[in-house]
Amino acid sequence: MVLPQNGIASVPAVVTYDPRLPSEIADPFPTFARLRAADPVHWSEVLGGWVLTRYEDCRALLNDRRLSADRISPFRDHLKPDARARIVDLLRTLGLWAVFTDPPLHTRLRGLMNKAFTPRAIERLRPAIQHLVDVLIDRFDGANDIDLIRDFAYPLPATVIATLIGVPVLELDRLKRWSDDLAAFVGNALATPDKRDRAQRAVVEMSAYFRELAAAHRREPQDDVMSGLIAASEAGDRLSEDDLIATCILLLFAGHETTTNLIGNGMLALLRHPDQMARLRAEPSQIDSAIEEMLRWDGPTMAMTRIALTGLTCGGKEIKTGDRLYLMLNAANRDPAEFDDPESFDVARADNRHISFGYGIHYCVGAPLARLEGQIGIATLLSRLPTMALAIDTLDWSDSFVLRGVRALPLRVTHAAAKVA
């Protein structure tokens, strides 16, 4: 983009992107549009890396073996020995998360998850998810004021993933605390002084917890993911105890906050587009395309990080070995080169090839589960709550650079049963 300068000369516009600014956290899309148009491969001093915003670049690079998903090793190598020693368990566990590994380690860890986490196993959950959704809405108990995150969008996926792994639901509060401490380390743009220590403590406690749970499952196998992973590891896939524990922690971590934000951001999009909410109420069979549009228009995953294993050129920029790249999924999902009228929210959008679940070998293992929870959850909210309105003017967005979502979504609602009576 070139701006005229008093009719004398032209200079390229400079676009800056600081994900720490409250205005960017609340609404990053105008800056994404400027970056995509003027500087799609943008060097960010603030982030110390390249910010990529075009669909074609992001999708291609998610599947490019010249980039590594392992950002734990470079981080560890930069630490002074005493700092490294303080978070040794955290580094070991994150180093075994499939999402942070490259082949061949990734292939082995992913194969195990695929075995225990089949689409058929997920589809079998449909009645249980519908039941849980109904129970959560019953618990609104005729109230007219609810917080959709606290009362629905958080407990739904957290309960589902805990149950799926084999963690008793009574442990949910503890799991949330551990998970929040990990999230502060893994995806927060704002530095908090003690976040490394808190994440280290969370990993130590979670590992001890899952070790005991694994021992109990070995003694008495159950019909859950933990037993599936144990069986797969014992069937000769050489899954060590550390691999097993790290994978359980990853599934638990990846399996809830993202889906919470799918439901939160998705409902917010509907509330801000009453015509689209009315359309979906009138044609509930459009729930599948509506969920895909929610994932595209304001998806829960903002940035995927990669490290260049070799020098490469992208968008005319020279990327050097060891450089860090941030692939901005939410920016790519509104690229006019890929989507017609990308800024508009259309629950009936066809041929929606968003990349909110990633692309390539790291494509989200939980996508079928997230979709199922989103479809059942939002369809049931719409049918059981005939009216819903935002009860606040200013939203409190999470300051995470990786995950996008609101901390609370206060709503004023009416209930179908009350209305009928």
Ligand code: HEM
């Ligand atoms: C709407 C909800 C969700 C979204 C938007 C989402 C998004 C993503 C994305 C973008 C990736 C790719 C990461 C990368 O390329 O670096 C990913 C990977 C992953 N997701 Fe999800 N996810 C969601 C729900 C879930 C759920 C429910 C689970 C677990 C049950 C899950 C488990 C995982 C795992 C284990 C990986 C790593 C896969 C690998 O590295 O091979 N996700 N997810």
